[in-house]
Amino acid sequence: MKWKELEEEPCSMARTIGVIGDRWTLLILRECFLRTRRFEGFQSALGITRHLLAERLKKLVRQGILRRIPYQESPKRHEYILTQKGLDLYPIMMAIVHWGDTHMVDERGRPLLHQHRKCGKDFDPVIVCSECGEPLSAKEVHTHPGPGARGLPEKSAPEVRKTKTRSRAA
Amino acid sequence: MKWKELEEEPCSMARTIGVIGDRWTLLILRECFLRTRRFEGFQSALGITRHLLAERLKKLVRQGILRRIPYQESPKRHEYILTQKGLDLYPIMMAIVHWGDTHMVDERGRPLLHQHRKCGKDFDPVIVCSECGEPLSAKEVHTHPGPGARGLPEKSAPEVRKTKTRSRAA
DNA sequence: TTTGACAGTTCTATTTTAGAACTATAAGGT
DNA sequence: ACCTTATAGTTCTAAAATAGAACTGTCAAA
Numbered sequence: 280m281k282w283k284e285l286e287e288e289p290c291s292m293a294r295t296i297g298v299i300g301d302r303w304t305l306l307i308l309r310e311c312f313l314r315t316r317r318f319e320g321f322q323s324a325l326g327i328t329r330h331l332l333a334e335r336l337k338k339l340v341r342q343g344i345l346r347r348i349p350y351q352e353s354p355k356r357h358e359y360i361l362t363q364k365g366l367d368l369y370p371i372m373m374a375i376v377h378w379g380d381t382h383m384v385d386e387r388g389r390p391l392l393h394q395h396r397k398c399g400k401d402f403d404p405v406i407v408c409s410e411c412g413e414p415l416s417a418k419e420v421h422t423h424p425g426p427g428a429r430g431l432p433e434k435s436a437p438e439v440r441k442t443k444t445r446s447r448a449a
Numbered sequence: 450m451k452w453k454e455l456e457e458e459p460c461s462m463a464r465t466i467g468v469i470g471d472r473w474t475l476l477i478l479r480e481c482f483l484r485t486r487r488f489e490g491f492q493s494a495l496g497i498t499r500h501l502l503a504e505r506l507k508k509l510v511r512q513g514i515l516r517r518i519p520y521q522e523s524p525k526r527h528e529y530i531l532t533q534k535g536l537d538l539y540p541i542m543m544a545i546v547h548w549g550d551t552h553m554v555d556e557r558g559r560p561l562l563h564q565h566r567k568c569g570k571d572f573d574p575v576i577v578c579s580e581c582g583e584p585l586s587a588k589e590v591h592t593h594p595g596p597g598a599r600g601l602p603e604k605s606a607p608e609v610r611k612t613k614t615r616s617r618a619a
Numbered sequence: 620t621t622t623g624a625c626a627g628t629t630c631t632a633t634t635t636t637a638g639a640a641c642t643a644t645a646a647g648g649t
Numbered sequence: 650a651c652c653t654t655a656t657a658g659t660t661c662t663a664a665a666a667t668a669g670a671a672c673t674g675t676c677a678a679a
Binding site for chain 2: 665666667668669670674675676677
């Protein structure tokens, strides 16, 4: 499977991974959320090679995640800013950072804290159900095919039984 | 920057990307959440090459995201199941799927729906503040350095001003 | 004795990435 | 006029990762 094919899979996760699932894209987007807007800014903040940065920015613009906006004529210069589609990636960012904060920190603790302006406190992101507002965990969720399904992962307890589990073990 | 270095960055996002930020790992984990447990199951569901699958499974086990558990002696066979650390990736999965559902679906709609067992309804995941329970958006969040900071992206409105912005533009 | 399920491993060929150097426009200093 | 710096790329070659296919080994069932 190549990158391009990924984006055409009948699976929202596969498609999304086709867009952001590489080593650099999410880090570039992190910088966007931290207000970086220009080529050199990304490059020096991340240490990404200029070649790849140019590639990734192009891709993000093509995908409608960033918009390329001129901020100066002669020499033409542009800034990259998040579109709404890009801003909507924020929950993904937060979820990733939070997992890292929980499972990947060293003795010194979190590198970055997040403060909610409204309530003034440092917070963790919590995922809740849009319908009842309760926090979600994997076990409380049942998946079933939607209108765009094409016989892919529509299951909720699959695969395992079909192998006759000949557990004459030990 | 190589994959290994990424995991040592003083940034929870970089570290997490070092673990799950490639083309296949999240798809393998999706299968885990859909109850796939065995090598052949992953391979046939995803079409990943056996070589890479073996690699990725090893890495996930090393990282403590999957546990390799024998289910049969002679020929020794193992299943891969999610640890708590792995289960904790669920919010990331949901956030990714939801973004894909919102921005990457074709005319036919979502391939997969999620039902919350508790309330019985199909839902979307919503990110809220752990402190006040309000839904979060990027603009309402201010970041500041935590104990594990090392002078990386500790800012909240940086970079842009330091370039004297000579906008004699047009 | 052969076939099939299962879980890998090993190989070569392509694709991606890394790393460094180069291009181009213009401002500013001397 | 000449040199340096800032900015935003592009163009190379080398190294790393991935794809694709074939191969290995253990057992069960036919």
